[in-house]
Amino acid sequence: MTQWFKSGFSARRSRQGLWGVPMVIAVVLAVVLAFGTDQFATRENLFNLIAQAMPLLIAAIGQLFVILVGGLDLSVGSVISFSTAILSLDGPAAVLIPAVFVLAGLVGLINGLVITRLNVHPIIATLAMQYILLGITRILRPVSGGTVPDIVIAAVQGSMLGVPLPLFWGLIAAGLAAKVLYGSRFGLHLFGIGGGVAAGMEEAARTYGIRVGRNIVLAYVACALFAALAGAFLAGRIVSGDPNVGLLFELDAITAAAIGGTQLSGGVGSLHGTVLGAIVLALLANGMNLANVSPFVQTAIKGGLLLAIVGLQSRKKMGL
């Protein structure tokens, strides 16, 4: 246990990445905010904080899957916008909700197949997908509007036994991801594939009998499904469809994963690190809002934090 704990602070020894740093930052931020401001530790603010953090948390978990295999998904934001647009169409909830996940799964499938079968670089493939999906979303819903099924709104805005429902969304997403990443062969294979890619030996996993292509495709499908879940959550929060709601969300998701110690070359990263990364980002945004820091400065600080944290994690590979 102590060994495991120590590994969170060492970039060299751990396959889980540098997750100790975001944990310290998160704790320090929370303590400073709790004692430094009157508004932070109030019920409303904490409810708000959780609701703000969840879509980012869910999207970041999805992004973790593809980053682990050395990929990157830039279409996450457009999947989110697309999901809210689908949910705001006219139709029964029993059709719309499954449709969101089926379509998102299809998007992930296309991403994965284009990357593995047609040998296109992940950045380029998902960038193209981003453009195409944004276009389709604008056709479905040129400006924000429409109504979202009541059940989605109720699942986002209510609370149970004094606990806000958004927390359950996060717990379910994290639990699901934990099961898949740490409790299934698929998860183990993802780490195996990524480890080989990071070391410059793309064939390593294949020689151990791992079906590399199929697992990478599934990672992109998982990423798109988590993005759709984040989209459904956001739709419930804004109660309508919005073609711009997911704008730049993929960057926040990547930032959260990177702050959590996930290395973009693949193979190194952890679920708890990514969750901590998302919490750091949410705390930072919440704290700066309370301190009346201009949203533009917040953006700049977020970028600076990302730069500083990834600068701490040296790796062998140079370039992308």
Next chain:
Amino acid sequence: MAAVLSHPIWRRLAAVPPAYWVFALLLLTLWIARPNMLNPNVLGIFVRQVVPLGILVLGQLLVMRVRSIDLSGGGVILLINYIITSRTFPEASGLTFIAMALAIGGVVGLLNGYMVAKRRVSAVIVTLAVSIILVGLVQFLSSGKPPGDVPKYMNEFFDIKYGPLPLPVLFWLGCTGLMWLVMQHSVYGRYVEAVGESAEAAAFSGVPVERTVVLAHMLAGLIAAVAALVQTGSIAVGSVRVGLDLPILAVAATILGGVVFGRGEGGVWGPFFGVLSFALLFVVMTVFGIDDAGKLIAQGLIILMAAILYGARAKRG
């Protein structure tokens, strides 16, 4: 099918970067649909609009050939545009602005290069983070409001024409020619090619890999500064949104031109035609009345098709 694909003629044709095909196709479409659009004056104006993109592409193709990427160009363009139009420096002359722009581009590029080559941080993350910081900074300084007017002399430079040829287009041609010389006939160009093929092999052969990558990023930063100056000349009033989509378009045009991470069959002129294709694409889509949504889809499909064409070839070869 396989026999057809391996036929020498087909292989010869497939070796041509997709940009030339797309360009020819779009030109043909325009010629059939609106022949009257195809006069030098009209086309000159359309091509003039993509000159900032065309210049930015020169930096992008350089970093992409050393297996890196630069997404910070948008932030650089925004910051330089803000400095020139906001009257923060009311006394500054054109030359001072040029010096300031190059200094900003150089410093940003150097930072990118240091982080990518020496600290070995993912280039996507570094350049995105730098862009986020610069955009946040400009929006904070301007409180999100458009700054002020562009100095008159910059617009005048941009409007100069020699016959049907606008000065910015000639400038772009000159820059591209210069880049071609560097890539084709300088030691540095050879280094870039070697690092792109295999950084490891290049290092064993005595190529200063890290320095090559740092310099590539620094040059990309300087080129982004030049693109920013041209972009500023092309608009009358400053803006806090100008140039933000240019880095992504630059990546797209570069791929269309047959340059992908580490490989550069398209050379310098492939991406040049990639940019021209985008210029024509906007014309054709406007002619056919395709709205913004359709434009996004078409752009995505073109990037995808170009990349698939190249990906498929990489696998065979």
